[in-house]
Each structure stands twice: as structure tokens, then as C-alpha cells.
Amino acid sequence: MHSLNPSAGFVVLQTLNYLLTAALLVHAWRRHRALFWVIPAAIVFGFVIEYSQVSKAVPPYYYTEALLALPGPVPLGVVLSWGTIIYAVLATVRSLAVPARWAPVVAGLLATSIDFVSDPAFVSLGFWVWAEPGAWFGIPWTNYVGWFVIVASYTACFELVTRFGPKRSVFQMLAPWLAIAPAFGAFVGVMLGYLWLEGRAFVDPETLVAMLFGLWLLIVLPQLPRLRGDNTLSGWTLAAPLFLFSASLAILFGTPLHRHEPELVLVLPAFTLLGMAGFLWPYRYALGVASRAAHPAAASVSRKRMLAMLFVGAVAGVGLTAATPDKGLIGPVNLPGDDAFLPSQDVQWWYWTGHLETEEGRKFGFEVVFFSFDSFLVMRDQLTQVAITDVEADTFKFDEHLAFHLPQRTSKRFDLKAGPGDIIRAVGDSQFDRLHSEVGGYVLDLELEASKAPVLHYGGDAHPYRFGGYTYYYSRVQMKTRGTITVDGKTYHVKGSSWYDRQYGELYQAIVKGWQWFAIELADNRQIMLYDILGKSNQVERAGSITDADGNTRALAGHQFQVEVLGQWKSPHTGCIYPSGWRVIVEGETFEVQPMVRDQELHAKHGLWPGPEYWEGAASVGGASPGKAYVELNGFCRGVEGTLAF
Structure with a gap:
């Protein structure tokens, strides 16, 4: 159960809200009798909508404060706001004399303009909490589509009942109530259709919402000059939007919100002006603006x-x-905040590789990686790849899932999912991760626990590449790992260690290069990361780090290690030739790295785009100290730029 004890600020705002509702009821009874019954009917309609959401087994949001909690629990003040907002919207639509066919669209846009301002403000105070925060300053885009559909549905049903029903006063009094059931049914039907469309992943949710609202605006804008504008200014009709806009701006500038989310200093006033322009449009002649x-x-x-x-x-x-302004360079790595999806970064990924062993001694390697690309309207997608190496069976299984949307926004943690039925999942924070993946008959369920401090490569700051772009890069090495692996229906308990890599930045220039990357875990509890990048332009990047048993990390410059290729392997799937076996020398110590399984190439069928084809797999380590490793080889196949040899 969530506490609904109200804070002082909530008490003040909701007391004003109660008084506003009472005043509007009195005003409507005296001066606007035709819409008087809209207020109580819309309050009931609002409760039906809210209860249908918060009473779900897994509610999309929940309320934290209430002066008086209705079943659900739904705060009374919230449903009162539905009554006053719908009243203000319908009164404005009537004043504008909007043609019946466009009335739902105009009403929906007016109401949604309020929510674009009020929701970020009130959520910042914790008055309600989204289970899965979204892209609009923590609010899911579905919320705004829902607002539009709720108000548009009620307006459409109310107008139909009023227009085609008997003109007797008793029926007109019943009309707002008769609109509730069909409006709720329309809301459910339309939202199911929208969620189905969103789930098809034709475009990411942000673009889909922009397209929908853009279409509605294109419908409305050409009609604006034709709408009535000679009404006498009505402060009561404007009372609800004025109250909510003013309260939201007061929260923005009266709390630390404007410092935590500086973009809102421009966004909320802009939407306030846009929304108030809509509510004031019926009075434009009286105001002298037309x-x-x-x-x-x-x-x-x-x-x-x-x-x-x-x-x-x-x-x-x-x-x-x-x-x-370019938001790319965001200062030093900030943990645990940077574990979350970072909207300001063009390219980013969350990467796990690891070694597992059953109680019977059967060995496995695994890879789970989520890539995110957010550049231009046509490049906003999430690519997820998973792989299992079964050492005893000498087999390698992999799969990938592409979705045309970005990861959901979270705070100080990641919550990633992919594939049909979310068969690939990664949830975690600075200390514990949980992974689930299904690929080729193997089902993996793991819990990972950090055992050392995060390794901040490049001192935890941005690293500029010689060939352009930059990266932020940190790792959690030697994560204690336990869980289960199911192979063809039989489940084994496993233990082992995992390596988590987090990288983000302007990485398009880097990902078309070729490289060798090594994550080496030694039996003496040291971890070594090495990479070298070489593209056709011959601009070389070589760097690394070594973490001792106590968790202290120091950087390795390119001259402090050497990598010698000992052999080759030709893929029977793609014909690509990869290095296979390496002699690695780090500050005078020599290690030999050999693949545990030769064929660990990821080579998915991508259709219309080239897609990554690369080798990444589990390896053994011998020499100065025994151990194990994961090795990644990129650019040896049909990459955009690629490389043939190091």
C-alpha cells in the first residue's frame, strides 16, 4: 500500500481546487445552466477513468497523497479536476461554435495542453508516480494520447447525445450522464488500438505521438480564423486552466524543478502560452488581438x-x-545516474559477458547487449543481441531483436527489455543486476552482484577519438553471478563471474571501425581490459586498464601492451576471416588467449540494412596467470569501414 498522507503543499493546492469546483458549480447553475450537469457528470467520468487505471493488477501509475481518497485509491481532488477541465473545454468549444465534426479534436487539444504543463510539475512533487517513467520529463507519451482520447471521446458522445436526443430540458439534463458509458467504451477501444499500433514498432513512441498531434493540429489550424471570436470575456470559463497553469508554473519556479530540469523553463511557459491562446480564442475581438x-x-x-x-x-x-545547445558532453561519469538511459547521447549500450559453470562442472559463456541509437528522426531504435556458448557441446547460439523505439527513461537504474513477450530483460542499478535471456533452446536467469568499485576508463571523463567523436566508458568487473540455465527443458544451477560494460557518446565514427577487445579475468583476481581500433584511415586507438585484487584501477597506454595474433579462423557462415588465438603481453607478463569454441560469430540476417557481423566469445587464458576472457572482434567481415589485420 502507498501512503496517501498529504503534504502541506498538496493541502493548499487541493483546498483551492475544492473551492474552485464549488464556485464553478454555483456559476454554472446561475449563468450557464446548459452545461451545469457536465461538471458532476465529468467528475464521475473522471473517477471511472482513474479507477480503471489504478485498480489494475499492475497499475501504470499510483497516487501518493489525498485529502479524501475514493476507492482505488483515487484522490477526490483529481476527479474534481476532471470535472472543471471538461467544463472549461466544452464551454470554450461552445463559445467558438466549432463544427460538430471538429469539436472532439479541439476539445482534446485544449485539455492536453493543460496536461503537458501540469503533469511534469505535479509529478516532480511526487503527487503521483509512474511505474515506468517516460520520455517527456518522466511521463510516458501514452499519457498524453490518453488525455486527448478521454476528452475527445466524452465531447463526441456528449455532442451526439445532445444533438440527436429530445430537446426537452429533462433529457438535456441527463445528456452529460448518458455520455459517460459510451465515452468510456470509446476511450478503451481507441487506446487499445493505439497501444497495438505502438507495439508494432513502426516508429518510436515520440515520433508516433508527434505525428498524431501534428495531424490533429493540421486539421484544426486552418479552421481557427473561421471560428467565432466575438464573445464577452468569461473569467469563469478560464478559471480551471488558469488555476492549473499558474500552479504548475509556481511549482516550476518555486521549487528546485527549474534547476533539475532546465529545459522546462522554456517548455512549460511555451505550452502555457499555447494552451491559453486556445482558451482565449473565443474572445480575440474583445482582447483586440484580431x-x-x-x-x-x-x-x-x-x-x-x-x-x-x-x-x-x-x-x-x-x-x-x-x-x-549540443548536450553531448555532459561532464564526468555520474553514478548511479548514468546507468539509466541518457536521452542526450546519440549512441549507447549496456553490455554483459560472463562465464558460468554448473555444479557438475559444465561450462558456458554468455552475452547480453542492448544498443540504443538516437540520431535524426529515422535513426531511433534499439538493437538487442544475446548469445550462449556451450563449451561441452561445442555450440554457439545467438539471436537479435530490433525495435524502432528507444529504451524507457528511468532514474539511477536501467530497465531494458526486448523480444516477443520481453524474453530478453535486464534490470539493475549500481550494485545488483538481474538478467533473463532466451536463445536457441537455452534460458538464462541470473543475478549479478558488484564485488569491486566501478572501473572508470579515461578517468571517468569524455575521451575524444582521433578519428572523430568521443566516448564515456566504465565497467563493473568481476560481478559475482549466480542463477540457472535451462538447456532443452533441463535446469542447472550455475555460478560464475560477469563483466558489465557501459558506453555512450558520439560513437558513430567508432562503430564503423575494426577492433579487438579483451576482457581478461585472472585467477589472482586481477582484471585487464585492452582494445585497439584500426580503420582504413590508419588512425590507431589503443588503450586499456588493469584492476588489482583490491579494486584499484590504473590506465594502460598503448605502448604498455602488445597483442600478437597466433592463428586464423574462417567463418563457414559468412566467409569472413577472424584472428583466432592471441599472445598478449602486458607490462612484461605474457598471457595466451584461446577461444573455448572456434565458431562464436554473430551473423544475423538483417534484410535491408548491413547490420553488425562480428565474433565475440568465451576464451581461456594461460601463461603468467591462468584465467578466462571474453574477446570481441569487429570489422573483419563486411563492416562499413572495417579492417583486415592488426
Whole structure:
């Protein structure tokens, strides 16, 4: 159960909300009788909507504070707000004399403009909490689609009942109540359709929402000059949006929110102006922002002028985007915050490799990696790859899953999932990780625990590559690992160690290069990371690190280690030739690294795009100290740039 004890700020806001609802009921009864019953009916409708969400077995959000909690628990103040918002929206639509076919769209846009401002503000105070925070300052995009659909559905049903029902006053009083059931049914149906569309992963959720709201705006904008604008200014109609916009801005500037999320200093006032412009549009003549000559009765609207305005707006939007400061370089690595998905970074990944052994002594290697690409509207996707090396059976199984959306936003942790039914999952933080993967008849369930301090490569700061771009890179080495592996229906308990790599930055220039990467774990509890990158431009990057038994890490420069290739292996799948076997010399110590299984090549069928084809696998280590390793070989196949030899 979540505590619903109200804080002082919540008490003040909800007391004002209660008073506002009471005042609007009195006003509507005296001056706007036709919409009086909308307020209590919308309050009931709001409760039905809220209860349907918070009473789910796994609710998408939950409330933390309430002066009076209704079943669910749903705070009374929340459902009162539904009543006042829907009243304000319908009163505005009526004042504008919006044609019936566009009324739901206008109503939905007006209501959603309020939520774009209020939800980030109120969530920042913890008044309600999203189970899976989303991309819009912690709020899922589905929430805003839901707001639009809720208000548009109720408006459509209310207008239909009012228009086609009897004109007797008793029926008109019942109309707001009769709209509740069909509006709820429409909401459920439309949202199921939207979630199905989102689940098809044609585009990422941000782009899908932008497309939907952009379409609705294109429908509404050409109609605006034709809508009525000669109404007498009504403060009561504006009371609810004014209250919510003002409260949200007060939270933004009166709390640390403007420092934690500086983008909101521009975003929330902008949406406030946009929303209030919509609510004030019926009074534009009285306010002097437009002349009556612009009314359709006096002059027709120029389509060319409207298209010109849209073009200027689009150019301004592009200019604003171009002028936005580059958020790429974000200071030193910040843990545990940087374990989470970082929206400011173009390319990033979460990477686990490890060695497992059953109680009977059967050995396995595993790989789980989530890649995220966020550049341009056409490059926003998540590629997930998993692999299992069965040493005893001399087999290697791999699979990959592509989704056209970015990982969900979280705070100080990662929560990653991929594949049908989320068969690949990774959840964790700075201390504990949980992994689940299914590939080729193998099912892996693991718990990983950090045993050493994080290894901050490059001193924990951004590292510029010689060939362009930069990277942030840190690891958690020697993670104690336990769990189970199921092979063809038989489950084994396993123990071992894992290596977690987290890397992010401007990495497009790097990922088209070739490289050899070694994660070496020695029996004396030392860990060595080495890599060398070589592209056709002959711009070499070589670096590494060594972590001692006590967890102290020091960097290795390129001249402090050598890697000698001992043999080759030709893939029967792709025909690519990879190094196979290495002599690694680190500060005078010599180690020999040999693959445990020769064929550990990932070579998925990608269809229309080239996709990564690379070798990554479990290896044994002999020489100065025995141990085990994971080795990655990239660029030896059909990469964009690639490399033939090191």
C-alpha cells in the first residue's frame, strides 16, 4: 500500500481546487445552466477513468497523497479536476461554435495542453508516480494520447447525445450522464488500438505521438480564423486552466524543478502560452488581438496565407532545433545516474559477458547487449543481441531483436527489455543486476552482484577519438553471478563471474571501425581490459586498464601492451576471416588467449540494412596467470569501414 498522507503543499493546492469546483458549480447553475450537469457528470467520468487505471493488477501509475481518497485509491481532488477541465473545454468549444465534426479534436487539444504543463510539475512533487517513467520529463507519451482520447471521446458522445436526443430540458439534463458509458467504451477501444499500433514498432513512441498531434493540429489550424471570436470575456470559463497553469508554473519556479530540469523553463511557459491562446480564442475581438474584418462574414480566409504561416512555423521550428545547445558532453561519469538511459547521447549500450559453470562442472559463456541509437528522426531504435556458448557441446547460439523505439527513461537504474513477450530483460542499478535471456533452446536467469568499485576508463571523463567523436566508458568487473540455465527443458544451477560494460557518446565514427577487445579475468583476481581500433584511415586507438585484487584501477597506454595474433579462423557462415588465438603481453607478463569454441560469430540476417557481423566469445587464458576472457572482434567481415589485420 502507498501512503496517501498529504503534504502541506498538496493541502493548499487541493483546498483551492475544492473551492474552485464549488464556485464553478454555483456559476454554472446561475449563468450557464446548459452545461451545469457536465461538471458532476465529468467528475464521475473522471473517477471511472482513474479507477480503471489504478485498480489494475499492475497499475501504470499510483497516487501518493489525498485529502479524501475514493476507492482505488483515487484522490477526490483529481476527479474534481476532471470535472472543471471538461467544463472549461466544452464551454470554450461552445463559445467558438466549432463544427460538430471538429469539436472532439479541439476539445482534446485544449485539455492536453493543460496536461503537458501540469503533469511534469505535479509529478516532480511526487503527487503521483509512474511505474515506468517516460520520455517527456518522466511521463510516458501514452499519457498524453490518453488525455486527448478521454476528452475527445466524452465531447463526441456528449455532442451526439445532445444533438440527436429530445430537446426537452429533462433529457438535456441527463445528456452529460448518458455520455459517460459510451465515452468510456470509446476511450478503451481507441487506446487499445493505439497501444497495438505502438507495439508494432513502426516508429518510436515520440515520433508516433508527434505525428498524431501534428495531424490533429493540421486539421484544426486552418479552421481557427473561421471560428467565432466575438464573445464577452468569461473569467469563469478560464478559471480551471488558469488555476492549473499558474500552479504548475509556481511549482516550476518555486521549487528546485527549474534547476533539475532546465529545459522546462522554456517548455512549460511555451505550452502555457499555447494552451491559453486556445482558451482565449473565443474572445480575440474583445482582447483586440484580431479585428472583426477577419470574420468569415466580412472576409474569406486566404489559404495561401495559412500555408505561409505553417511554412514560417516549420522554418522557425527547424531553426530553434539547430540553435539548441549540443548536450553531448555532459561532464564526468555520474553514478548511479548514468546507468539509466541518457536521452542526450546519440549512441549507447549496456553490455554483459560472463562465464558460468554448473555444479557438475559444465561450462558456458554468455552475452547480453542492448544498443540504443538516437540520431535524426529515422535513426531511433534499439538493437538487442544475446548469445550462449556451450563449451561441452561445442555450440554457439545467438539471436537479435530490433525495435524502432528507444529504451524507457528511468532514474539511477536501467530497465531494458526486448523480444516477443520481453524474453530478453535486464534490470539493475549500481550494485545488483538481474538478467533473463532466451536463445536457441537455452534460458538464462541470473543475478549479478558488484564485488569491486566501478572501473572508470579515461578517468571517468569524455575521451575524444582521433578519428572523430568521443566516448564515456566504465565497467563493473568481476560481478559475482549466480542463477540457472535451462538447456532443452533441463535446469542447472550455475555460478560464475560477469563483466558489465557501459558506453555512450558520439560513437558513430567508432562503430564503423575494426577492433579487438579483451576482457581478461585472472585467477589472482586481477582484471585487464585492452582494445585497439584500426580503420582504413590508419588512425590507431589503443588503450586499456588493469584492476588489482583490491579494486584499484590504473590506465594502460598503448605502448604498455602488445597483442600478437597466433592463428586464423574462417567463418563457414559468412566467409569472413577472424584472428583466432592471441599472445598478449602486458607490462612484461605474457598471457595466451584461446577461444573455448572456434565458431562464436554473430551473423544475423538483417534484410535491408548491413547490420553488425562480428565474433565475440568465451576464451581461456594461460601463461603468467591462468584465467578466462571474453574477446570481441569487429570489422573483419563486411563492416562499413572495417579492417583486415592488426
